[in-house]
Structure formats: structure tokens, C-alpha cells
Amino acid sequence: MTDFPIAYIEPVFRPPSEAHSLILPVTNGCSWNNCTFCEMYTEAQKKFRARDEREVLDEIRRAGERLIVQRVFLADGDALVLPT
Numbered sequence: 001m002t003d004f005p006i007a008y009i010e011p012v013f014r015p016p017s018e019a020h021s022l023i024l025p026v027t028n029g030c031s032w033n034n035c036t037f038c039e040m041y042t043e044a045q046k047k048f049r050a051r052d053e054r055e056v057l058d059e060i061r062r063a064g065e066r067l068i069v070q071r072v073f074l075a076d077g078d079a080l081v082l083p084t
């Protein structure tokens with residue numbers, strides 16, 4: 001078991017522009033998953049779902065206790081599908 005505060009479901013994709021960001025999954029997979037050029041979230045474990053809010057908030061709290069974070073990238077493929 002790792003001490004890292006976030007439980008990732010692999011594979012995780014990091015956009016080059018987010019090289020120094022904490023990747024924080026608030027969804028798993030992509031809600032659309034239909035772009036013909038994209039195979040990022042086709043594996044069974046990446047079937048789309050919103051993550052449990054309490055689980056995400058707990059990870060944010062633990063990340064705040066253990067990491068120095070200046071920038072966060074909300075993952076996975078279509079995190080903004082969630083209500084604000």
C-alpha cells in the first residue's frame with residue numbers, strides 16, 4: 001500500500017501542460033468516449049463514473065497534509081461534466 005494520498009485507477013493520462021500539476025481524479029474515464037482518434041479510456045476499469053464526493057474530499061484533505069501543491073488538474077477525461 002502506497003502512502004500517496006490519491007488512489008489512481010490506471011492508466012492515468014497527464015497532459016503535457018500539466019507536467020507539474022497534481023492529477024486529481026474527480027471522474028473515472030470519459031463521459032463521451034467517442035472521439036475516433038482516442039483510445040485513452042477504453043479499458044474496462046475506465047468505464048465512466050463520477051467518483052464518490054466524500055472519497056475525493058478526503059483525498060484533497062490528505063494531499064493538503066502531505067504534499068506541496070501549487071496547481072491541480074481535475075481528471076479524468078471529462079471532469080467538467082460534473083455539476084459545479
Ligand code: SF4
Pocket residue numbers: 030031032033034035038039040041077078
Ligand atoms: S478523453 Fe477527450 S479525446 Fe478522448 S474520447 Fe473523451 S473527449 Fe474525446
